[in-house]
Amino acid sequence: MTVLLVILGIVVLVGLWAAGVYNRLVGLRNNREQAFANIDVQLKQRYDLVPQLVATVKGYATHEKELLEKVTMARSAAMGATTINDKIEAENQLSSALAGLKVSVEAYPELKANQNFLQLQSELSDIENKIAAVRRFFNSATKEFNTAVQSFPANILAGMFGFHKEPMFEIPREERASVEKAPEIQF
DSSP states (O other), rough: OHHHHHHHHHHHHHHHHHHHHHHHHHHHHHHHHHHHHHHHHHHHHHHHHHHHHHHHHHHHHHGGHHHHHHHHHHHHHHOOSHHHHHHHHHHHHHHHHHHHHHHHTTTTHHHTTTTTHHHHHHHHHHHHHHHHHHHHHHHHHHHHHHHHSSSSHHHHEEEEEETTOOOOOOHHHHHHHHHHOOOOOOO
């Protein structure tokens, strides 16, 4: 009788532990998804601003048609992405296209002095800073989730219930070289 109670106690403790681990993994996954929802809010503002920026630049930089089309296509792809991983990839492409647009604008001093353009550029800069902040929060939530999924003994239950390591929101490999390069300062 005592052996049966000990075995029953062990089974109950293991069941409680498993439920606790499962609930923690669900909570961490939900935190990650909520963190990405915060990114989505900022991205929506960016999507709304990009057409205005493109329209303003079009008036000055008519021969930059290919670059403007690239920005527009990247925006459309980002808006159409459905999964978190697809959105991360599409957002990296949009960020790259916007960076190309910023470089192209340097060739148009009259555009850089246009009040509407300056306001749009300021708003875009503000949104980019907010996106960077929510990306950091997302990556923090992703790191916490990944640590829980990969830590022993929780990794056993994680595998059984379909939890797996999730990607961070990182700079694409193509852009990493330019980001790691020291900025060139000209006087």
